[in-house]
Amino acid sequence: MKKTNDTTPIDRRTFLAGAAALGSSAVLLRSAQAADQVHRHGLERPHEPTTTTLKNAPLLERIDPKPTLPPGEPGKDYTPVITPNSISLPWKIVNGVKVYHLIAQEVEHEFAPGLKASCWGYNGRVHGPTIEAVEGDRVRIYVTNKLPSGTSVHWHGLLLPNGMDGVAGLTQRVIQPGETFRYEFTLRQHGTYMYHSHHDEMTQMALGAIGLFIVHPRRPREERPDRDFAFMLSEWRIDVGTSRPNPNEMTNFNIFTFNAKAFPGTEPMAAQLGDRVRIRIANVAAMSHHPIHLHGYRFRVTETDGGQIPQSAQQMETSVLVAIGQSRTIEFVAEEPGDWAMHCHMTHHVMNQMGDQFPNMIGVQSGDLDARVQSLLPGYMTMGSEGMAEHGLHIESGHTQAPPNSIPMRGGPGPFDYITMGGLLTLLKVREHLAHENLDPGWYRHPKGTVASRASREDLRRDGIHV
Numbered sequence: 001m002k003k004t005n006d007t008t009p010i011d012r013r014t015f016l017a018g019a020a021a022l023g024s025s026a027v028l029l030r031s032a033q034a035a036d037q038v039h040r041h042g043l044e045r046p047h048e049p050t051t052t053t054l055k056n057a058p059l060l061e062r063i064d065p066k067p068t069l070p071p072g073e074p075g076k077d078y079t080p081v082i083t084p085n086s087i088s089l090p091w092k093i094v095n096g097v098k099v100y101h102l103i104a105q106e107v108e109h110e111f112a113p114g115l116k117a118s119c120w121g122y123n124g125r126v127h128g129p130t131i132e133a134v135e136g137d138r139v140r141i142y143v144t145n146k147l148p149s150g151t152s153v154h155w156h157g158l159l160l161p162n163g164m165d166g167v168a169g170l171t172q173r174v175i176q177p178g179e180t181f182r183y184e185f186t187l188r189q190h191g192t193y194m195y196h197s198h199h200d201e202m203t204q205m206a207l208g209a210i211g212l213f214i215v216h217p218r219r220p221r222e223e224r225p226d227r228d229f230a231f232m233l234s235e236w237r238i239d240v241g242t243s244r245p246n247p248n249e250m251t252n253f254n255i256f257t258f259n260a261k262a263f264p265g266t267e268p269m270a271a272q273l274g275d276r277v278r279i280r281i282a283n284v285a286a287m288s289h290h291p292i293h294l295h296g297y298r299f300r301v302t303e304t305d306g307g308q309i310p311q312s313a314q315q316m317e318t319s320v321l322v323a324i325g326q327s328r329t330i331e332f333v334a335e336e337p338g339d340w341a342m343h344c345h346m347t348h349h350v351m352n353q354m355g356d357q358f359p360n361m362i363g364v365q366s367g368d369l370d371a372r373v374q375s376l377l378p379g380y381m382t383m384g385s386e387g388m389a390e391h392g393l394h395i396e397s398g399h400t401q402a403p404p405n406s407i408p409m410r411g412g413p414g415p416f417d418y419i420t421m422g423g424l425l426t427l428l429k430v431r432e433h434l435a436h437e438n439l440d441p442g443w444y445r446h447p448k449g450t451v452a453s454r455a456s457r458e459d460l461r462r463d464g465i466h467v
């Protein structure tokens with residue numbers, strides 16, 4: 001894969017270059033002539049501002065250009081994206097247009113073993129499947145509403161004709177239950193975008209009516225990644241013992257997810273040593289920004305949802321803040337083998353369904369308090385005198401019964417001990433050889449002498465450490 005100096009997003013000239021390479025259909029010629037006129041006008045009246053020049057372009061062609069390149073193909077034009085715990089939405093090509101079908105519907109969703117809830121999603125998934133396409137593609141997306149309420153879909157971050165923007169009431173009529181609407185536009189940019197309900201967003205997004213919309217570059221500026229992962233961050237309020245996310249919650253969310261899964265329900269990212277890895281992270285949570293921290297690596301932040309960051313301005317980071325409504329893309333070469341944590345660094349975001357209305361009991365010997373409270377509140381457990389770690393262990397060992405349909409303060413099993421993080425945690429697993437392309441390769445087998453362990457008496461004596 002060679003480096004090119006293409007400008008991005010695809011501008012009119014790039015479209016034309018593609019058109020010229022393809023030959024001359026009537027459509028191509030028409031758009032070429034139109035662009036020529038724009039160009040000439042620009043030359044004839046060089047002092048006019050760009051906006052005036054643009055006004056001279058046929059309006060329709062400017063806001064909804066006809067594609068001049070064939071539909072982008074996976075493997076040929078791009079490395080297909082991997083959405084852990086999810087899939088890409090299938091599509092077909094009809095007369096050169098990529099056709100998709102989203103069905104908004106109620107979905108029974110499992111966040112992690114032990115917690116299921118009735119959510120709203122698309123095509124049987126929460127969140128909806130990832131829409132994947134290529135810059136310059138013409139897409140036609142049908143949206144069928146099987147929800148009990150009206151809905152609409154907004155294509156968050158995409159440049160498109162105003163009437164395709166999906167804001168119910170403002171740019172279109174509400175899609176009533178049982179109706180199917182058609183959206184159609186040409187992708188004029190590349191990057192990590194989203195789609196989500198834009199009718200009663202507070203309710204519909206809180207219940208999960210969101211998804212990723214990935215647009216691959218037609219001609220990448222840099223080498224293509226070997227692995228291209230995509231995550232959507234979201235947050236939920238699901239009270240212990242209930243099974244419906246609460247859309248009325250304004251600040252106090254208690255389930256935080258990568259692609260609608262809390263650890264240990266999150267599927268890890270598998271990569272081979274030396275792979276170029278791209279991770280896209282989008283966030284349309286209600287209230288929380290998430291500083292996502294990847295262990296073991298430093299990475300370049302290569303894209304925002306506004307576009308590619310020039311190489312000279314790309315920063316090396318180990319955490320990337322993904323604010324609400326934003327997406328960020330990071331890239332690195334997988335040079336460090338192991339099982340590396342990737343998680344939100346807001347410590348409450350790696351806890352699930354934590355009760356926060358109790359006095360601080362750290363260091364307090366609570367005696368038989370729990371047993372007495374449990375006669376009134378089954379499943380009650382004081383945040384123990386040693387902190388929260390013991391809580392998950394107590395539950396995992398069957399010592400304490402978790403309330404039905406809940407994952408309070410739960411983490412998950414690790415190869416050494418219980419991992420005391422849940423929520424926004426997933427793993428990057430880098431191996432010298434992967435037996436199966438995208439499957440979990442199991443726990444890392446550390447080379448001898450590379451695991452922290454209990455210091456020996458000899459170590460302490462040699463180094464003059466007195467304990």
Ligand SMILES: [Cu+2]
Pocket residue numbers: 256288289290291344345346349424
């Ligand atoms: Cu967070």
